[in-house]
Amino acid sequence: MPIIRTENLQKEYFNEGVGTPVLFGVNFTMEKGEFVAIMGPSGSGKSTLMHILGFLDKATSGLYEFEGQNTRNFDKDYLAKLRNERIGFVFQSFNLLSRTTVLDNVKLPLMYSNKTNHDDLAKKALADVGLSHRLDFYTNQISGGEKQRVAIARALVNDPAVIFADEPTGNLDSKSGNAVLSILQELNNKGHTIILVTHEMDTANHAKRIIRVKDGMIVGDELVKNRTFATADGELKK
Amino acid sequence: MGFIFTIKATVKNLLARKGRTFLTMLGIIIGVAGVIIIISLGAGAQSLVLGQVNKLGTNLLSIQPGKSDTNGPPAQVYGIIITTLVEEDAQALRAQLPHALAVNALVRGIGSVTWQNKTVDTNFLGTDSSYPDVVDFTMNSGAFMNEAEANSGANVVVLGKTVADSLFNGTGVDPIGQVIKVRVNSADTKNQSLGVPLRVVGVVNKRGSAFFQDQDDQIYVPLSIGQNQLLGIHYLQVINLKVDNADNIDQTIEDATRVLKQRHHILTDENIDFTVRNQATAIGLLTTITDALSLFLTSMAAISLIVGGIGILNIMLVTVAERTREIGLRKAVGAKNGDIMKQFLLESGILTALGGIIGIVVGVVLSYLMAVLMKFLGFDWDFVISLWSVVLAVSVSILTGVVFGLYPSYKASKLDPIEALRYE
Numbered sequence A: 001m002p003i004i005r006t007e008n009l010q011k012e013y014f015n016e017g018v019g020t021p022v023l024f025g026v027n028f029t030m031e032k033g034e035f036v037a038i039m040g041p042s043g044s045g046k047s048t049l050m051h052i053l054g055f056l057d058k059a060t061s062g063l064y065e066f067e068g069q070n071t072r073n074f075d076k077d078y079l080a081k082l083r084n085e086r087i088g089f090v091f092q093s094f095n096l097l098s099r100t101t102v103l104d105n106v107k108l109p110l111m112y113s114n115k116t117n118h119d120d121l122a123k124k125a126l127a128d129v130g131l132s133h134r135l136d137f138y139t140n141q142i143s144g145g146e147k148q149r150v151a152i153a154r155a156l157v158n159d160p161a162v163i164f165a166d167e168p169t170g171n172l173d174s175k176s177g178n179a180v181l182s183i184l185q186e187l188n189n190k191g192h193t194i195i196l197v198t199h200e201m202d203t204a205n206h207a208k209r210i211i212r213v214k215d216g217m218i219v220g221d222e223l224v225k226n227r228t229f230a231t232a233d234g235e236l237k238k
Numbered sequence B: 001m002g003f004i005f006t007i008k009a010t011v012k013n014l015l016a017r018k019g020r021t022f023l024t025m026l027g028i029i030i031g032v033a034g035v036i037i038i039i040s041l042g043a044g045a046q047s048l049v050l051g052q053v054n055k056l057g058t059n060l061l062s063i064q065p066g067k068s069d070t071n072g073p074p075a076q077v078y079g080i081i082i083t084t085l086v087e088e089d090a091q092a093l094r095a096q097l098p099h100a101l102a103v104n105a106l107v108r109g110i111g112s113v114t115w116q117n118k119t120v121d122t123n124f125l126g127t128d129s130s131y132p133d134v135v136d137f138t139m140n141s142g143a144f145m146n147e148a149e150a151n152s153g154a155n156v157v158v159l160g161k162t163v164a165d166s167l168f169n170g171t172g173v174d175p176i177g178q179v180i181k182v183r184v185n186s187a188d189t190k191n192q193s194l195g196v197p198l199r200v201v202g203v204v205n206k207r208g209s210a211f212f213q214d215q216d217d218q219i220y221v222p223l224s225i226g227q228n229q230l231l232g233i234h235y236l237q238v239i240n241l242k243v244d245n246a247d248n249i250d251q252t253i254e255d256a257t258r259v260l261k262q263r264h265h266i267l268t269d270e271n272i273d274f275t276v277r278n279q280a281t282a283i284g285l286l287t288t289i290t291d292a293l294s295l296f297l298t299s300m301a302a303i304s305l306i307v308g309g310i311g312i313l314n315i316m317l318v319t320v321a322e323r324t325r326e327i328g329l330r331k332a333v334g335a336k337n338g339d340i341m342k343q344f345l346l347e348s349g350i351l352t353a354l355g356g357i358i359g360i361v362v363g364v365v366l367s368y369l370m371a372v373l374m375k376f377l378g379f380d381w382d383f384v385i386s387l388w389s390v391v392l393a394v395s396v397s398i399l400t401g402v403v404f405g406l407y408p409s410y411k412a413s414k415l416d417p418i419e420a421l422r423y424e
Helices: A046-053 A076-085 A102-111 A118-128 A144-156 A174-189 B003-016 B018-056 B087-096 B147-152 B161-168 B223-231 B246-263 B279-322 B324-332 B337-376 B387-413 B417-422
Strands: A004-015 A018-030 A035-039 A061-066 A087-090 A162-166 A193-198 A209-214 A217-223 B060-065 B100-115 B118-127 B139-142 B156-159 B179-184 B196-204 B218-222 B238-243 B274-278
Touching: A004 A046, A018 A046, A018 A217, A035 A046, A035 A174, A046 A162, A046 A193, A076 A087, A076 B324, A076 B337, A087 A144, A102 A118, A102 A144, A102 B003, A118 A144, A144 A162, A144 A174, A162 A174, A174 A193, B003 B018, B003 B337, B018 B279, B018 B337, B018 B387, B060 B246, B060 B279, B087 B100, B087 B238, B087 B246, B100 B161, B100 B223, B118 B161, B118 B223, B147 B218, B156 B161, B161 B196, B179 B223, B196 B223, B218 B223, B238 B246, B246 B274, B274 B279, B279 B324, B279 B337, B279 B387, B324 B337, B324 B417, B337 B387
Parallel strands: A035 A193, A035 A209, A087 A162, A162 A193, B118 B218, B156 B196
Antiparallel strands: A004 A018, A004 A061, A209 A217, B060 B238, B060 B274, B100 B118, B100 B179, B100 B238, B139 B196, B156 B218, B179 B196
């Protein structure tokens, strides 16, 4: 059973009665353990697609099955629950809470779950991204690369089915960017399913499979032949 | 989401913005403190007034010459001297009123007393021996004039504490047995008397002031001395009646009126030439006035609470706008609309509850300081904090927080997460 399956997914934004179509029938399937890059120029609809797949938005029409369930009739609170338990987000601009420690930032999703061992789970997630030594630092005391690793730990803490990374290297220098990508690859190796949204070929090449989106349609779907591997210290190897 | 955890997070959040949190709470602090101070002052003033009335004596009726509207001022206020109330009236009342414990005839005047080469101005009271039965006080030394002395118009005098102190303090002389001269201050210098020599038989203990009059700056002389030798009048200025029981006050007013009408040969009520006043009526009136004042001032303070609430509304709207991205993020990681609503409601609720608590402390401390100041100024002031004023102030402030926090919280909860995450 695929984790994600869409059929003829369409999205149209309405503003004062005028519709702006953004997605024109997307068909897309993804299995557990995959590492997919959704690639396309800005305005292609890739962000909209990610928002729909990540339950932040709803499609206008078409089918979206998540873990075998049709998501059409899920209500807002259930979507929030899915975002909490089954989805992890990593954003370009980190979106960490200011004046808050690294540990508390990672614990944030747990506040909205009914799990109890918050500290243990958050510490484990931070260990997975190599930040065990930064637990009590405030988010303004760590580097950009570390911030994005905190964000990854936060996405990871509830053990989600899919991690969405939206331009995770966009605000980073190439070395910290590569370190972040190496962590995503490592997580994928451990069995996590990852969707990486990017407009850069170099970044997309870290994934196992690339889906190209243009003008609201999928225009290419291929496996990466010469995959780029990054190391934790930010170096690249082919 | 755990409730305790949320409270902790909210408090942390508020502490991270100490300055703003304090300024936001200031309106609530002032409002709550205002309510408490005003209610406390009102209660203090009421106890002061009642205490003063009680100091003059309870179950007291006073009869003054001249007709006046029951609630209006006595005729003397207009400078009219009515001479129809005389000592025989007091005797008749003493004989005929079953519920009168004591009937006390009074005249007053302003004069001066001299002992050796010292002279002080003071008030004098010409009265009979029943005065201690009507007014509560104790003797410092000696005794109040007895019935024989009072009735015979013996040359005796009882001193108030202030007078005794200013004449005898530092001399080492016991006032009892000393002879002092009392004279009336008169503008007519030709008529200036040499003074009536009177022997001191007692000194009254400190009585304090009642209605802003020093009850200790006066002397007590037999009624006939006061009437004949000092004032040169034959009439009375006041007859005080002590009634045995509060339930018999109305009956006694009726009886006294009947007796005096008969004695003064008055047939119709229009021609009555005296006024019987009940102190209970005065107390009731004063209580009504202080209650009304308290209510008025409390509602002013309550309005300031509402203004404080609008301050909360403003800051919460700013906070929601400022934290749009945070709200977006929280939604992205699984916060439901209800969770966001709860978070911001809790924040405004804690803000106002905290403001309420600080306001209580400030209000109680200021009320206490005012009570201390009033005591220092010589008023018999009680420090009263009523529980209901505290409960009222806190519940109104929390309600304010919830009511004025509702709209910003609702606004926050309805934010679209995608828009919110993009918000710059």
